[in-house]
Amino acid sequence: xxxxxxxxxxxxxxxxxxxxxxxxxxxxxxxxxxxxxxxxxxxxxxxxxxxxxxxxxxxxxxxxxxxxxxxxxxxxxxxxxxxxxxxxxxxxxxxxxxxxxxxxxxxxxxxxxxxxxxxxxxxxxxxxxxxxxxxxxxxxxxxxxxxxxxxxxxxxxxxxxxxxxxxxxxxxxxxxxxxxxxxxxxxxxxxxxxxxxxxxxxxxxxxxxxxxxxxxxxxxxxxxxxxxxxxxxxxxxx
Numbered sequence: 001x002x003x004x005x006x007x008x009x010x011x012x013x014x015x016x017x018x019x020x021x022x023x024x025x026x027x028x029x030x031x032x033x034x035x036x037x038x039x040x041x042x043x044x045x046x047x048x049x050x051x052x053x054x055x056x057x058x059x060x061x062x063x064x065x066x067x068x069x070x071x072x073x074x075x076x077x078x079x080x081x082x083x084x085x086x087x088x089x090x091x092x093x094x095x096x097x098x099x100x101x102x103x104x105x106x107x108x109x110x111x112x113x114x115x116x117x118x119x120x121x122x123x124x125x126x127x128x129x130x131x132x133x134x135x136x137x138x139x140x141x142x143x144x145x146x147x148x149x150x151x152x153x154x155x156x157x158x159x160x161x162x163x164x165x166x167x168x169x170x171x172x173x174x175x176x177x178x179x180x181x182x183x184x185x186x187x188x189x190x191x192x193x194x195x196x197x198x199x200x201x202x203x204x205x206x207x208x209x210x211x212x213x214x215x216x217x218x219x220x221x222x223x224x225x226x227x228x229x230x231x232x233x234x235x236x237x238x
Contacts, residue, residue, distance in 0.1 A: 031063035044144035087134035119144035123157035186220035
């Protein structure tokens with residue numbers, strides 16, 4: 001691919017992804033658009049998906065462009081080896097041009113080749129505590145990806161990573177708001193039940209939390225669900 005052709009494809013890829021999915025608030029729609037764009041726009045890519053991992057749920061293939069990626073991902077999960085596993089474990093980019101002759105994943109490679117996959121690109125998208133994600137791009141031929149194709153794939157992976165990070169930040173924000181609301185409800189119930197001010201009510205929640213080695217938010221949730229007497233009946237109110 002000559003430089004002018006590559007530049008044109010680069011602009012097309014960036015424009016396509018940005019115009020169609022930059023404003024989407026639906027993560028599934030965005031990720032599906034990203035993987036479909038990868039197959040449509042990048043030479044050598046026959047199928048793609050995004051592999052998610054979260055404890056304790058394990059692996060989940062999302063936004064697959066065909067039935068093949070979930071099958072290949074299942075091999076990685078079964079054997080605990082493969083390019084996507086390595087990407088999730090810390091490698092930013094994992095590339096294999098010939099799975100039949102790669103010593104890194106002998107069991108996975110044999111199964112993937114038997115299923116028809118010979119080339120793989122895996123991009124790390126997101127690693128945050130127990131949640132991780134990587135984008136997998138599969139080729140049915142050996143040496144399926146040029147360096148220009150890899151560069152285009154990296155751009156598309158960046159869009160997927162941005163969508164995932166924004167989604168997880170939104171979830172964390174909503175979770176924080178929910179915890180704050182629960183603590184506020186618990187404080188109100190304690191204030192009414194024991195005739196104390198807001199500061200004292202929160203101090204009581206903290207005391208129970210420390211004595212029971214339980215998060216304040218969890219103590220508050222139990223107070224809301226079962227009443228203040230359940231957790232505070234042994235705690236000095238004075």
